[in-house]
Amino acid sequence: MRRDLILQYLYQKGKSLTSQELESEFAISNRTLRNELKELNAIGEKSGFVIQKKRGEGYLLHIENQELVQTYMKEIDGALAPDLPRVRVNNIIMLLLQTTEFQTIDLFADSLMISRSTVFTDMIEVEKQVRIFDLKVETKSRYGIRLLGDETNFRRAFSYFLSQKETGLLKKSNYQTFEKAFPFEEIRAVLSEEVQNNQLKLSYFALENILVHIQVLSFRVTQHNFILPNQEKKLDVSLIKPSFMNIAKRICEILSELYHVVLPGSEIIYLAAHISGKSSVDDIEEHEKNDLKQKLKNCLERLDQTFLTQFSGDQQLLNTMIMHMYPLLRRLYFNLKLTNPLIDDVYSRYSDVFMIALNFSEMIKEIWGFELSSDEMGYITMHLAAHVEREKQKQLSSYKKILLSYGLGAGSADLMKMKLETLFQGAKIDVVLYSELQSLKLEDYDLLVSSTSIPFDNISIPYIQVAPILTETDVQRIRRTLTRYPANKVKEDVPTLLSLFHPDLFYIEESKESFDYKAFIKEKAKSVVELGFAAPNYPALVVDREEKISTILQNGIAAPHALKMVAIQDSISVVIFKNPPTIDGKVVQILFLINLRAGDLFLHKELSRLFLHLMDHPETKQKVLKSNNFNDFQYEISKILFQYGS
Template sequence: MSVVELVCVLKKDIPVSMEHLSSVLSVSDRTIRSLIKQINTLKESQGFEVVTIRTKGYQLRVLDEQRFQSYITNTSSTVELSNRQQRISFLLFYLLQQDQFSSLQSISDIIGVSRNTLISDLEELEVVVKQIDLLLVRRSHYGIRLTGSEKAMRKAFSKFVVHSNNYISMTKDYFDFIEKVDLSELKMVLKKTLESNHLTITQVLFDSLMDHLRVLLYRVSIKNYVSTQSTSQPLNVEYVQMASTLVQWIRQRFQLVIPMEEVDYLASQIAGKTSVQWIDECEKEELLQLIDELLLLIDEEFVTKFSLDDQLKEALLMHMYPLISRMTHHMLLNNPLVDEVSSRYANVFLIALRFYELWQKQYDKPFDLSRDEIGYLALHFAGNIERAKQQALHRIKRVLIISDIGRGNLLLLKEKIQDLLPRSIVDFDSMTGIDEINQQDPHLILSTITFDVSLIHAPVIYIKEILDEQDLHQIKDLIILKTYISRNIIKQRVIADLFDSRFFRISDQGGYLELIDSMARRMMDASVASEDFAQLVMERELKFSTIYQHGIAGPHGMILNGLEDKIGVIIPRHSVVYDGKPVSIIFLMALL
């Protein structure tokens, strides 16, 4: 394992636990600690360090951005030849930076694999590039190159080159150019231009505009201009004026020739990211009313309370209005979190999809929304869910721990529960009579002792005498769960109960959709899923694939309509690829 591999895993906004690092990198805790020690010994020269976040894990901290990027560039100059996905990522990274045909022999020499291996990789690459509206062109005696519309090429260049971790030294023209250009002035000009027009945008959108300007500078410097294009709706004059101001400054500062088409394209980028600022009060009220009506429909379908959340309504307004503008100008945002959102918040992803389906019925010409955009929309609904969880925890004002363990262990147990519920008063007691327990009026009882709770007024959660981090997470989930059920005793579900040998299959043939359809029908025949389960699973999968990272798929229906909580497991021994993604294992969920 290399430093770069560790850094790539740690490049997140949240701390990463040791367990996760060991699992992802397939090394021991000791190896990781040794590597972290090595990194921190040279932190001044490398420009970054790894810090420990108490009880949470490790996090990357960049001390000097220039030194950090230089280190990554110099260290990541090779491709792991045994990893086909890395080779394909490199091919995409490499070809996006070539403005002419590249021979198969030259690419084979660069990567260091045989011609036959390269040809096999190109077949998969061809599937991948089709998903991003590009075409892999082959020409005898010339080689291969990528083609596509200017918008598709720019979008792919920004996503797979500008934001790539594959800083390959032999394809660094873009980075060499950017390193020579001081963009701090341009950043200030962009900021002042937005402020002078009374526009405030998130840091994510600001960074996205800067990414576009970086690509613009590089492309016009090599005279690769955007093609003449038209939009289905004229741009607001304010956007064109802002784009003109920025382009004029760039022309003078960098002595570049920039055609008018670039101004229009930049204006459309600004429009798609800031248009909510121009909405008038009447239109705002109409949109808020529409959002309120749609949330009521969502609440009725999914038994939720989204329509009561004013913060969610405002967030949806701030998101949907610019979204309409982006769709009008054929622009889409990339969402690096989409896999995490769709896997962690599967239900919320469905809700976001349903919300958009209801929304687009209001328009004569509905837009096809990408999985990335649905992911952003789902984040707003996920925010509501997380706020509800926090409110459930905050409602627990008094916790009583019942246990007969030693005082030392009991104090440690109390400290851990207090950290979990910082707003609660946590007391402990040995097993006493029912009346004595009720007189203390706890909102929640945590007990290491099994006893008759039929006359206890508060919910009871049975816990272990010694708790680890996983136990604390489970207790937190159970506390949240108790706000939705009426039972006094809350028992932890045994994960094994979700699996059944009847719904386990090792397959030697069949495509992805065929495999999950077959398993869905098997679950229907066994009466653990409703009669329209297979249809709803197919409907969900055809909209957006539920294949996540590392080839793990988690298909489920458009609604959770299981008759029992069961998960079907399919392990294909043959090669299965769907939507450009390999599939290693399938977990088909039929949940109540």
């Protein structure tokens, strides 16, 4: 039931959630939410929990008896009635994947506790989702619905939806029986041992992905669904090293004994391909390594030209990318998926680098002919982000000699110096009274930090003013100011985030019943072009970006932007929806249409910080949403930026 979904949601989040967040997540009214919470608290009296309402914060699940709560959670697990469209669709697909028989509309309606008309509506999205895995829905009068397609595609889809771990994931009784008996830990131990013995490298997430594949393989063969002999001819077996085949053989021997079946050689080959596509090896053939290295270096150089970055000069990045790309290309060739559970966090926190990864994925398609999934782009983003962080640390390390000026209070100056020493490790920091500043040669220093305003004109070194008592906000502001990436000298004409918002690009909209999100953002992008802020191809690039991966974030925030940075003048269009539309199961309350120039990538990072702040502080977001005009909006945003020192 929906109330149990709400309980699980509060339990998983582990923090206070406002009524607006809960209403948006479950697409319900405030009155319905209050009724559901009232029922939950009645259940909680006997089940060891209470949902508290905290003024100014929202609703918080308070655990009074962990054992009773765990017992109740087990009771409702797998027996929930999902009310969210995306959960319903996933569950219909899951029910279809767990059997080869026809399933009736009534079965879906009863299992999900929804109407037949809702099932028919959801089937449109079901057909769209399974098509991604080259499966199709077969409908037969008086029989029902089932999925058709190659066994390899069934397994790809099954593994994917299992890894989503959606709240209320429905499992048929036969699958539940199989799952309880499956020796997960034994298989994990054997796989880990073999990986170590064969000197392979396997990340935690890759290991989990392979285990899910083995679990799906086991379930399908218990239903007598095998990868047919000769299907392995679709693969170039020569690409699979003997070590991967040996591991697959051992795993298949265990499964054959466990389920009393003889697995054909095609099953061993496909399992070996999975392991090959998700493992790294140190002994890449020299000619393969050199070819891969040269192509990657060319890709990184092209990224540098587009984004004014320095990726190609980072040998550590090049080496890690070679080791990542080797199994990645195997995965793409074998049509395998590696899911990334961190994808939402990666995109939210590194949206600037994610945009670079999108361009990198276009190069992979151009060179090798493969399309990267959003999960794979997430892993590429993590490698590129590691480079960005290293570059920022190098920038901080370049400030070897720092001058700290204070007005009065030697004690506060000592505190300021101590905090700066933690930021600029190894740097020499000289402390001087403001009155003595003019007698010094500023050119001898790399940076001037002062607790008082400096009236001198034409200061030849970077200068940052801070509070007399250095706060953590000041420290973070210094870090961000000095570690912009791409590197950007501290100068007066650097645009601020607040300056990117314009009254001509601010809108308050009433959403319509039939809302076309892509058409809407394209129309707003055209306005950006008409005002002279962006190149003519900007609208098309915005839609291209959206078709790659959705730019709708969490908690009502959307941040569409172009596939390439083609701004003539940096700008951000803002749309506040008074009746928020729901797109792909996500509510959009406020939309930021981003338009930046190449070289201003650091502003993308500052925007990520703003979005994260709005997502983590719903009460602040509500104040922004209540803006009735541009001045109201600008005032609320300026308060946020001032709060975290941007």
